[in-house]
Amino acid sequence: SKSNLTYAARAKLHPHPVVKKLFETAEAKQSNLIISADMTNSKDLLELADLLGPYIAVFKTHIDLISDFSPSLVTSLKALSIKHNFMVFEDRKFVDIGATVQKQYHGGALRISEFAHVVNCSILAGEGIVQALSETMTDENFEYKEDRGLLLLAEMTTKGSMAVGGYTESCVNIARKYPDAVIGFVAMRALTEVLPATSSEEDFVVFTTGVNRLAKEDKLGQQYQTPKDAITRGSDFVIAGRGIYAAEDPVESAKAYQREAWEAYLDRTK
Amino acid sequence: SKSNLTYAARAKLHPHPVVKKLFETAEAKQSNLIISADMTNSKDLLELADLLGPYIAVFKTHIDLISDFSPSLVTSLKALSIKHNFMVFEDRKFVDIGATVQKQYHGGALRISEFAHVVNCSILAGEGIVQALSETMTDENFEYKEDRGLLLLAEMTTKGSMAVGGYTESCVNIARKYPDAVIGFVAMRALTEVLPATSSEEDFVVFTTGVNRLAKEDKLGQQYQTPKDAITRGSDFVIAGRGIYAAEDPVESAKAYQREAWEAYLDRTK
Ligand SMILES: O=c1cc(CO)n([C@@H]2O[C@H](COP(=O)(O)O)[C@@H](O)[C@H]2O)c(=O)[nH]1
Numbered sequence: 001s002k003s004n005l006t007y008a009a010r011a012k013l014h015p016h017p018v019v020k021k022l023f024e025t026a027e028a029k030q031s032n033l034i035i036s037a038d039m040t041n042s043k044d045l046l047e048l049a050d051l052l053g054p055y056i057a058v059f060k061t062h063i064d065l066i067s068d069f070s071p072s073l074v075t076s077l078k079a080l081s082i083k084h085n086f087m088v089f090e091d092r093k094f095v096d097i098g099a100t101v102q103k104q105y106h107g108g109a110l111r112i113s114e115f116a117h118v119v120n121c122s123i124l125a126g127e128g129i130v131q132a133l134s135e136t137m138t139d140e141n142f143e144y145k146e147d148r149g150l151l152l153l154a155e156m157t158t159k160g161s162m163a164v165g166g167y168t169e170s171c172v173n174i175a176r177k178y179p180d181a182v183i184g185f186v187a188m189r190a191l192t193e194v195l196p197a198t199s200s201e202e203d204f205v206v207f208t209t210g211v212n213r214l215a216k217e218d219k220l221g222q223q224y225q226t227p228k229d230a231i232t233r234g235s236d237f238v239i240a241g242r243g244i245y246a247a248e249d250p251v252e253s254a255k256a257y258q259r260e261a262w263e264a265y266l267d268r269t270k
Numbered sequence: 271s272k273s274n275l276t277y278a279a280r281a282k283l284h285p286h287p288v289v290k291k292l293f294e295t296a297e298a299k300q301s302n303l304i305i306s307a308d309m310t311n312s313k314d315l316l317e318l319a320d321l322l323g324p325y326i327a328v329f330k331t332h333i334d335l336i337s338d339f340s341p342s343l344v345t346s347l348k349a350l351s352i353k354h355n356f357m358v359f360e361d362r363k364f365v366d367i368g369a370t371v372q373k374q375y376h377g378g379a380l381r382i383s384e385f386a387h388v389v390n391c392s393i394l395a396g397e398g399i400v401q402a403l404s405e406t407m408t409d410e411n412f413e414y415k416e417d418r419g420l421l422l423l424a425e426m427t428t429k430g431s432m433a434v435g436g437y438t439e440s441c442v443n444i445a446r447k448y449p450d451a452v453i454g455f456v457a458m459r460a461l462t463e464v465l466p467a468t469s470s471e472e473d474f475v476v477f478t479t480g481v482n483r484l485a486k487e488d489k490l491g492q493q494y495q496t497p498k499d500a501i502t503r504g505s506d507f508v509i510a511g512r513g514i515y516a517a518e519d520p521v522e523s524a525k526a527y528q529r530e531a532w533e534a535y536l537d538r539t540k
């Protein structure tokens with residue numbers, strides 16, 4: 001793992017353009033923070049993106065939560081992503097046969113391929129889903145080729161999660177076979193603990209959900225760690241939702257999360 | 271398992287209104303066939319529903335594939351469901367923390383709770399997802415209370431599926447805890463082979479995908495069995511997509527699938 005190197009160093013070494021851009025964005029903004037923007041209408045979503053844009057590296061969406069979704073929302077979100085220099089991660093968690101996910105990702109109702117630099121999928125169905133999304137993302141005629149990356153959902157934060165053991169190991173093994181598409185994992189820590197890197201070149205990016213500075217859990221099985229703990233365990237980008245957007249002052253909260261996660265990163269790389 | 275009883279007998283015995291309706295529909299139309307309507311625009315979807323409506327018990331959607339999705343599609347689909355007396359199954363495969371899936375199911379962009387009598391979820395995240403969907407579906411103020419059911423995605427049809435062993439067993443165990451919401455499984459066979467019924471009352475409905483009369487697989491890992499084999503193994507409703515809608519004559523194909531699956535059911539229950 002390259003988690004002792006700076007984002008700047010990793011950006012230089014990494015062959016994938018989306019990873020380069022992620023690390024460069026983090027360096028430029030001194031932020032390894034992702035907001036989980038689980039808003040339920042367009043106005044709230046765009047306001048949050050504009051408000052917190054300066055403090056984040058990535059804006060994470062569940063675009064299907066938006067009751068008044070329309071193609072113009074996609075246009076506005078893309079404009080804010082440029083204005084504030086953040087990338088967009090649609091947390092779709094694709095989990096189906098290959099033929100279906102290709103149509104869900106590209107050309108569907110939610111226009112995911114058009115706005116999301118990063119998407120994720122589960123390998124519950126096996127390797128075919130990764131093969132299918134990889135085919136679409138690296139197709140010669142795909143408009144966003146080289147500007148799209150895939151994360152494998154390797155662990156989950158919830159009580160009783162079955163994304164453990166052999167499932168998590170398979171994620172690492174499958175990721176290694178699709179380097180043009182798979183850029184890393186959604187996981188609670190660096191997965192080098194699970195399967196050590198096979199080469200000194202290997203550098204998967206780890207996005208970590210279930211991050212909250214105060215709470216330990218919610219009422220429906222969600223479990224949390226702090227930003228500092230996540231980064232110390234090898235996470236590269238921490239994702240917080242309610243800890244930020246439901247705070248009394250979301251901007252102050254975002255700044256506090258940004259500071260804590262960034263300091264933990266400086267500690268890890270010094 | 272009650273798979274040796276007729277649908278009519280099971281409809282009488284079953285406490286869940288959605289299961290009653292499923293079995294009654296099957297009896298009324300002499301069909302245990304579900305079409306997987308993986309169309310990518312509203313016109314094609316509605317045309318297929320109108321064309322094949324007479325031959326099916328349930329119409330299965332991936333509503334997020336519809337490039338021109340709009341709320342009026344939902345209205346039209348509901349009207350066709352009444353016209354032809356079929357139920358609707360949205361194959362969403364929810365797989366997230368409880369707080370997120372509640373918003374994806376009810377009130378989101380795709381209006382799933384409004385049109386889908388049946389939805390499914392994976393238990394990769396643990397039991398919380400089932401608890402969460404069950405809460406929403408059985409809420410006193412939920413408009414469609416008692417007209418909605420949940421299937422657990424207990425097995426998958428794809429090469430290298432990880433929905434096996436302990437994962438599949440956990441589906442059965444969790445299903446037993448939420449009888450007001452969970453009506454059965456998406457699986458390739460009756461799951462009594464996996465975990466024998468704990469009571470003579472138990473009657474989970476089995477929906478089976480990966481059904482095709484001719485093909486054995488596709489290019490992205492999908493694998494098939496015939497309608498007859500599925501029903502003989504204890505499936506209650508067989509789901510076919512490309513085998514029907516991509517056939518030269520979809521109506522003739524639907525009739526052939528309907529006949530084969532219904533005869534296998536008559537054989538099983540005689
Ligand atoms: O295992 C996971 C995976 C994900 C994302 O891939 N998530 C998502 O992070 C966010 C956590 O929000 P919170 O910080 O408000 O709990 C939600 O959008 C949830 O769907 C989790 O909470 N847990």
Ligand SMILES: O=c1cc(CO)n([C@@H]2O[C@H](COP(=O)(O)O)[C@@H](O)[C@H]2O)c(=O)[nH]1
Pocket residue numbers: 096097100306308332361390423425426427428456479480481482492509510511512513
């Ligand atoms: O394990 C599964 C589960 C499902 C649904 O829950 N499916 C779905 O059935 C349909 C099979 O289509 P086909 O008959 O054209 O292969 C697709 O919509 C696919 O997403 C599968 O194909 N395999």
